[in-house]
Amino acid sequence: MSSQPSAVGAPAPSGPAVLTVPNLLSFSRLLGVPLFLWLLLGPHADGWALAILMISGITDWADGVLARKLNQMSRLGALLDPAVDRLYILATLVGLVLRHVIPLWLAVLLIGRDLVLACTLPALRRRGLTGLPVHYLGKAATFNLLYAFPLLLIGSQPGALGAVAKPIAWAFTIWGTGLYLWAAGLYLLQFRRVIRTLPVVV
Structure with a gap:
């Protein structure tokens, strides 16, 4: 997860590695977005949809912790992590509106x-x-x-x-x-x- 901002902003952290442990967790969260939306709107499998959200929340916390512990912070991770958060929010909003929640x-x-x-x-x-x-x-x-x-x-x-x-x-x-x-x-x-x-x- 990203840190508190400075006064004028700064470029995202850089690093050559792409397939780091935190990035793989973020990619797995990304793959869960369409699955979550299908579960919510297709079979109305709310229990499984909730499980996807819970797993996403746990891995969201874990990738930030691991990035710091393993010193694997990268430009891709700094962009991907908040982007996946936004996609989950967007998918959930669409699903809850269509379900009239x-x-x-x-x-x-x-x-x-x-x-x-x-x-x-x-x-x-x-x-x-x-x-x-x-x-x-x-x-x-x-x-x-x-x-x-x-x-x-x-x-x-x-x-x-x-x-x-x-x-x-x-x-x-x-x-x-x-x-x-x-x-x-x-x-x-x-x-x-x-x-x-x-x-x-x-």
Whole structure:
């Protein structure tokens, strides 16, 4: 997982290795995205879909720990790890909207936030950056949302477990969405500072 940002941002960590242990874990998480979405929308195998989300969360934590322990931090890993997080969020939002678990406006709000930030990438690349470091608020937001989504799915089920999970799920959702938007605002402020400070690389 990425560290707290500096004032003007920095290039992602570099390294020649691609098939490192952390990167292989990230690739395995990436392969789980379409499987998760198919389980959610095809056979409605919610138990297996939840298992994929849980495994993804564990491997997400593990690849960050292993990257530091094994000194295998790389440019690919710095890009791949948050990208896979975003894909899981996107896939889950699409699935939960189509399953009528969350309202469409919530998905549009969260996806729109990422699209706005994606629009900053061309200007950063012209200044020799692949992106800006992920703020700790962004990591906290992702943490909340990745906990909220399986709980929302459980909360959509009838019975006592669903009744207990639903309010907890929406608490995580509200906190996660608020932090997600707050982190986006800080990112845009940081982006503005970088654009004013760093010249375009010719």
